[in-house]
Amino acid sequence: MLPASFAPALLDLLYTQAREFVGIYDLTRGWFTQVNPAGLQLLGYPSEADFLADPSRTLRATPWAEGQWEALCVQTRREGRQEIEAEIRRYGAGGTFWGRVELAYFEHSGQPYLLVRLTEQNRLQQAERELAHSVRRFEAVFTNATIGIIVCDRPGTIVSANQLSEQLFGYRPQELMGRSIDVLVPNAAGRHHDKLRASFNEKPSVRGMGHNRDLLGQRKDGSVFPVEVSLSYFHLDEELYVVAYVLDITFKKEAERELIAQREYVERLNAELEQKVADRTHALLSTLEQLEQRGQELTQALAAEQELGELKSRFVSMASHEFRTPLTAVLTSATLIEKYPATEQQDKRLKHLQRIRASVNHLNDILEEFLSVGRIEEGKIEARPVELDLGGLLEETVLDVQGMLKTGQRIERQVLCPGPVRLDPSLLRKILVNLLSNAIKYSGENSLVRVLADCQPGQLTLRVQDQGLGISREDQEHLFERFFRARNAANLPGTGLGLYIIARYLELMDGTIALDSELNVGTTVTITIPL
Secondary structure, three states, X not given: OOOHHHHHHHHHHHXXXXXXXXXXXXXXXXXXXXXXXXXXXXXXOOOHHHHHOOOOOOOEOOOOOOOHHHXXXXXXXXXXXXXXXXXXXXOOOOOEEEEEXXXXXXXXXXXXXXXXXXXXXXXXHXXXXXXXXXXXXXXXXXXXXOOEEEEEOOOOEEEEEOXXXXXXXXXXXXXXXXXXXXXXXXXXXXXXXXXXXXXXXXXXXXXXXXXXOOOEEEOOOOOEEEEEEEEEEEEEOOEEEEEEEEEEOHHHHHHHHHHHHHHHHHHHHHHXXXXXXHHHHHHHHHHHHHHHHOHHHHHHHHXXXXXXXXXXXXXXXXXXXXXXXXXXXXXXXXXXXXXXXXXXXXXXXXXXXXXXXXXXXXXXXXXXXXXXXXXXXXXXXOOOOEEXXXXXXXXXXXXXXXXXXXXXXXXXXXXXXXXXXXXXXXXXXXHHHHHHHHHHHOOOOOOEEEEEEEEEOOEEEEEEEOOOOOOOHHHHOOOOOOOOOOHHHOOOOOOOOHHHHHHHHHHHOOOEEEEEEEOOOEEEEEEEEEO
């Protein structure tokens, strides 16, 4: 037990002279009661009073989820200590940094407190953390991919293969390592495989293999199966590596053969039908000739002719309904498929089959949103801020969506930004178009859509308010998930990607989005973007 006389010296050493953030957090008040000078300097606050009066009441750059901080405090109180890593915000526009937060519980005069110690992570720790996240993402994509993925070096030696590719070719785990890719696709390029590999290594690009020819993969037991192979590449330590994406298309080939067999069967049915019609016509003519030779049977012959005519009409009607409609659909689809005979064009044949009952415009919208997600998740979209006139951009965007307005619908806009702002105009326009499109689509006739842009120091706030269907609280929890549709909008067109894409765009711009909605009253979406 240290003597009481040591307390002032230890307090000065561990608190006042500490080089990291040290603060006393009052669990009853829900905020700090004091913080040391090093902590104020680390977070960029001009004084302790400014820190204690901060209305945000959080150290994190991204606010805590509801109940998350309270749960951490309860756990610290129960176990005595807790440590977490978090992204910490600095005061004002000072940016953020990653730090380690240490919490220790104690009581004073019967009141509960936390001793909070915050240490900024150095560059090595941040790099290790980012590397660990990158490795986990790679393993999630590579290991659990639903297609075979094989990585080769420049000479074609396999250096990595995921589990599915080993299963496709019948090899045990890690058994493919060090083998040549030629053992898996021996007929990939005939006798010119080395020349084609050298050509690819000289000018690598994303491409498919087996153009205009069937490509067969060979399993370890010698059996073969049809495959589709796409190639991509990457460089690591100035070395070229080739990535092969392998897909077993056995079922596609079987479906293609079945489709050809069905087409031939339909053609035979059509020929038989035409022959039957010709035979019936010949019989009818013969009957008419006999009737003409029998004057006494003229009345009976006319009646028979009328009866045969009615039979023919019913037959033609039946044939048109039972044969012509499905024949036309099948023959039309088959004709389109014949335009793409090559193996690597199977995706185009499938698209034509899918388009029989689909709307072209709707399909284009769906494809565009997918491509947007793919580009976002592949990291191909970046924010490129420039000086822009927010009022002009908003006016142009409102004009773009005028054609979507229903009868009596109108858009009111208000811009409270005295000067230009620095943001990415392309991303901001896409976000506004998506929000306005949703407001128009989910609102009825004679409704009003309001758009407000408010510029405050260092921050832009955009608010879009409609008088539409509204969203239940249960559905609001899932709105930013890919492909999710609210239950009261299931019968309306849409892919469930709009809000997901908006949220991802805002991540690129360090922005946030909030939604407030009430069923049959309307929805208000608020976007906040730092300037």
